[in-house]
Amino acid sequence: MGQYALKIGLSALVLVIIAEVAKRSTFWAAALASLPLTSLLAFVWLYLDNGDTQKIAVLSYSIFWLVLPSLLLFVLLPLLLRSGLGFWLSLLTASAATALAYLGTIKLLSLFGIKL
Numbered sequence: 001m002g003q004y005a006l007k008i009g010l011s012a013l014v015l016v017i018i019a020e021v022a023k024r025s026t027f028w029a030a031a032l033a034s035l036p037l038t039s040l041l042a043f044v045w046l047y048l049d050n051g052d053t054q055k056i057a058v059l060s061y062s063i064f065w066l067v068l069p070s071l072l073l074f075v076l077l078p079l080l081l082r083s084g085l086g087f088w089l090s091l092l093t094a095s096a097a098t099a100l101a102y103l104g105t106i107k108l109l110s111l112f113g114i115k116l
Contacts, residue, residue, distance in 0.1 A: 007045055014041070039063050062116040065109060069101035 014037050022029030043056050073094050080090035106116060 007041075011038075011041055014038075036063075065105065065114065065116060066102065069105040070098060072101045073098040 018029050018032050021032060039060070042059065046056055046059065047053070076097055077090055077094040080093055081087065085093070109116065
């Protein structure tokens with residue numbers, strides 16, 4: 001149980017640090033948030049849990065392909081916000097579009113024989 005608490009604590013700490021940095025500098029918060037910290041933490045936790053480097057390789061490969069559709073969120077959200085749509089509706093719309101992009105990417109990759 002202590003191991004889960006440590007994982008949750010460290011993972012939450014990363015998010016809190018980014019949010020606090022954003023209050024002072026959106027550039028540095030964006031720089032921190034753009035780092036694959038979540039992926040790095042997942043790799044470390046997975047390795048420490050079972051030492052299976054093959055699972056980490058598969059996870060890394062899958063993350064690569066799924067980063068591509070996730071970029072839609074970062075393009076669409078500011079466009080919607082700047083158009084005056086409102087924060088929650090913009091976030092919901094951009095998230096829904098990103099979810100559809102994930103589904104489309106998975107379908108497209110399967111047509112080329114790439115399994116995630």
